[in-house]
Every structure is written in structure tokens, then in C-alpha cells.
Amino acid sequence: MQREMIPHRGPEFKAFFGELLEKSRAVHRTEGDVLIWPGSGSAGWEIAIVNLFSPGDPVLATVAGSFGERFAHVATRFGLDVRVLEVPWGRPITADAVGEALERNPDVKAVLIAHNETSTGVTNPLPELARVVRQHGALVIVDAVSSAGGIPLEIDAWDLDFVFSGSQKAWMCPPGLVIATVSERAWAAHRTASFPRFFWDLETARQAARDGVTPTTSPLTMLYGYNAALDLILAEGLENVWARHRALGALTRSEIVRANLTLFADPCYASDTVTAFLPPAGVTASDFLSVLRREYGVEAQTGQGAYTETLVRLGHMGWAHEPDLVQALSAVASATSKVGRGMLPAIG
Template identity: 50%
Template sequence: MKSNFRLPGPTAVPPQVYDAMQREMVPHRGAEFVAFYRSMLERLQRIHKTESDVLVWPGSGSAGWEIAITNFLSPGDETVALVAGEFGDRFALVAGKLGVVAHRVELPWGSAFHPEILATALGAHPGAKAVCLTHNETSTGVTHPIGELAAVARERGMLTFVDGVSSVAGIPVDFDGWDIDYMMSGSQKAWMCPPGVTIAAIGPRAWDAYERSTFPKFFWDAGPMREMSAQGITPTTPPVSLDYALDTAAQMIEAEGLEHVFARHADLGAQTRAGIEALGLELVAEPGFESNTVTAVQMPDGLSAKLAAQRLLDEHGVTVATGQSHLADRIIRIGHMGWVDSEDMDNCLAAVKAVLG
């Protein structure tokens, strides 16, 4: 058994990744680190399937929202934000707090955004410069069809900012193939690392928009970060140990093979859903759009999700998450991303059966 830590982030960290963090410090602008950093960024580009830039900041997933808004828009610009869960909601909130007009398009939590819904919404907001999308909504276990949604936005000349926090490195992402403009993720999800690194892929149209952005920015300014990253250095001190962790995890992903990693997650998703449905429990996600990194499960009427999660931990040593916002006590969320195999899910599902079956 590896781990019974089935939170949808932070996720279980493999020993090789922890080991990498024990490495001695080196000068962060010295030749050794420069060579390391450049090769890490190339690895991250391959995993995003992009030839454009992938930049890395110390931060959590939320930083990725702020990077998108402050680098590629200006105060007063309009965006359309797709909201069908906690993280879509927060993306819209961040945009609004920073001074951008976020036109929210809301669906009930658990629903997926279909391209026609976006097309209608964009028709109502022709002045919008960007669309804020969540690839994998961690609060509901829904994977939105980002490739198709991005195509709709692009037809209207709008930028696509994609939150890939719980998708990148677990669910297929094809940054260049989907022709999206920006996608961010966090080290603590399918990347199998401790929390603390924000990873952002940035495409050519976003860089054009960067030139027009008037937002004040310093720490999240992507321009200097891009220029210096190309030389293997960063404007401020990089999180050296976390970068070692991230590179080691990325090496593990490449050694397994990206397509194999995606297939393993697809299998884990199917296994989890089958186990849950065999118990007569219902999923939160709209059929056909269930996530392969996190499964959200409705609690039977009258049963507290918080109590169920506590019993899973106390009686079986299995850690899962409860819901967020209005679903806080109504659902549990089982993470199956990163360092997970089918035996781990067998253990988790056996515990769920003992508590909820």
C-alpha cells in the first residue's frame, strides 16, 4: 500500500519527489541551477504539449488567476466567466476584485458547459476580451470540454484563460493543439508535489495582449519572468527545493509516458465511478463529463458528509474531502490524481463501502 491520502489536493507525494527536496542548496543563478532550470522548463513544455512558454512562480493555484488577469487584460476590460462550481466562482471573483468586469454565466454545480451555452453567452457580451474557464472543476468532479469551448471563444477573437489546476498532468491537455492562450496549474495536484508552485503556460496571443496590459504588477509580471526564464534564471528567488521536486515528478511522468499517465487516470476514474455506483450512490457530475482526477459523491439523504469523511479517516485511515460552499456537508470528494494506482483505489472503495454501503 502506498497511501490512503485521497484528498483532491494536496495529493500523495512519492518518495522520489520528497528525496529530491533534500538536495543541498546551490546558487540560484549559478551554472548548475541554470542548466537544471532550463531543462525543467523544457520538460514542463512537453507535458503541456506546447512550444510556447511555460513559466513557474512560487505560489498556489490561485496565483494563476491573478497572473492571467493582470498580465493579459487592463482595468475595466470585460471577461465572460463560466461558473458551475467553487473554482469557476473564485476565478470570476478574482477578476472582479482586480477591476475587470466579469460577466458570469452560471450553471447548477455539477453541470458541464457545452459549446452552445458559451456561444450564446459570448453573443450577449461581444465586448469581452477573454473567457475564464475551468478545465476540471475540483468542487464537483466535472471535466469541461475545453478544446471545444476554446474554439468557440477563438472564433470571436477572445482570449481563453484556463484553470487547469486539477487537470494538467492527469487529464489530457493539448495546449497548442487546442490553441488556448493561458493555462495554469498547481504543484499539489496531479503533479504529485507538495503545494507551493504555480505553473503557467502562455501562448502567443496572450503575449500580444501582454504588451497592451496596463495593470500595475511586480511579482506576477510575466514579462521579466519570460525573459529571465529563457536564460535559466528568475526575477526573484525561485523555490529551489520545490523546483527540484517538480522536475523529479515531471521526470516520473515522462518515464511512465504521458499517454500512459492519462490512460491510468482514465482507468482510475472509471474504477472509482464503478465502485461508487455499485454501492447505489450517486455522482455529482453530469453524465459524460465525469472527471478522471476527482470523483464527487452525493451523500444519501440525512447522512452528513463531514461525518462520513471523519469515519473514513478514523475507522479506515482513508482521507477524502467533503464538499464546498452549499455542498459542504452534502458530498464527499475522492481524489485519484498523481501518485495513485488501482490498488489504492480498491482500498479507498472498500473503506467507502464499509462506511456507506
């Protein structure tokens, strides 16, 4: 990322960007289009909505946590007719529930799904969900912000229509890029979608990509970073990267249980990129995080929404390896034991 700037309309950029898109298609397991904009993951919600729909279009939003909720909120803000399928936090969205919701709402044009619900540490069973949605002829729109690059995600094999992610999660870069894949069915929807759009217009981005450029000034430094990350992933092997995350997820969950803490997610759907657990009894998540930060130099996160103070979330995605995680987990165990023995009175 410290490389010097090059002209983003010149031949050197064109060659670089062409290769970058090729590698990006490989790690998304798609032959289709991968498009990239400066932005954060949240832009993906808006890109999907303004490019694939018209005001008033009916969609089914699946909500199992705060990111599913936000997708539904953004769709509502743009004036889509949003039908919500909600399950309790910590539980997955199941294919049966989606199938039933689609029976009740046969007119929906698309189903909105957060693949990995970062607020609860649940990975929804995306291949099964996609199969049910496809049987009903609706589009499958996927927020893969905390899954892409970390856990299995097969854009073409699972027949996913629009999938977006942000550079800062399992792509292990700083924040600053939003990356999206577009299926042929999504392109067909795009042609009739009537929302006004400029910066996020898919066709503009596709044309530019075919010309080896980005529509606006390229976020060159971020593209250098993403390119380096793709090289690392391809050198390790995408399936080895997935296996590493699977091992990190399993290690985290077993150490959390060994520390006498309670895992939050339904164990059959526990995420391998982020783990949510309850803080020690009598301690808020914020206080527990202060202890981890102050005493051990470990950063974790609180829960979100109604669970802000009753959940702690530990990320283990992207540039995450066993030695770092072992250190973080032993800090969690030590802090838990000290809190339990009243040895950290200055909490807060």
C-alpha cells in the first residue's frame, strides 16, 4: 500500500486492474462480474437496492440480528415493499422458514440475506436458502461482509445473484472498498430497475471494468492492498483459508467454554469468523472489554442493539492465526477468572 501512485487511466493501471479482477473472480468462485468501488460494506445494501429494484417492489428481508435488520431498514428507506422474516437473535434463518415465507409472499422479487450475521456470530445456511429462493424464482441478494474471503462462499455453484463485501473483514485490508458480484439474472433485473443512480450504477462500473478502469478516480492505495490480500489468499489456497477459519472458529468456541463462559449462537450454525459469548456473570460487556483492553491489550467488541451489554464478540477472520488467537483467548480466560474471584474491582 506504500507503493507510489500511478496514473489510473494509464496502461500500467489497466494491466494491474485486469489481473486484480481476475483474481477477485477466482476467490469469489465466479465467472461472472466482480465490481469494486471506494466505500464500506454498508454501500453494498444501497448498491443492491438502487440497481436491482424499482420503488414499491416487494422483497423478503431475513432478519436474525442487527445487520439483517439494517438491510431491511435501508430497503424500507428506499421505498421497497419490505416483508420481514424475523427469527430470534442467535438462531439461523432456515430454508423451511424462507420457503414458508415465500409461500405467503409469492410476489417478492428477491430475498435479502446476511450470510454471516456479525452481531450474533451465526452463519446462515446460504446454499440451502439460495436453493429455496431460486425454486420460487426470486433473486438471492447476499450481504457477505463478514463471510467473503473467510468461510465457504461459492457464488456460481450456489447460484447467488448479488453478493457484496467490504475490504476490512476477511479480506484483511483496511476499510475502504466495497466489492460486489453480479449474476446474469441480476443484470436482467438491473435493466428494468428504475431507481435513479449515479455513483453506484452497475452498468457504468461494468463498462469501465471492461475498459480496465474504474468509473471515477481509482482508490489506488486500497486496490494495492486488496491485490496483496488476494495474492496471500491464493498463495495459501482458498480452501486452506476456509479450513484455517474453521479451525480458528472451533478453537475459539472450545476455549470460551473452557473459560466457563456461555456461547451465544446456535451451535449448529456458529460462525467461524466471529464468536459471540456472554460476559462473566454480573459484568457488563463494556466493563469486560475495558478489562481486556487495560490489563491485556486485547480488543474485542460488545454486542449490538438489545444485546449491547450482554454479549461480547471476538473476531477471528482475515489476518488471524492461531498464536494471536490463543493469546486473546487466554486473556479472556484470565480476565474471567479474575472477575469471578473479585480480583478486578476497578472495573469500568
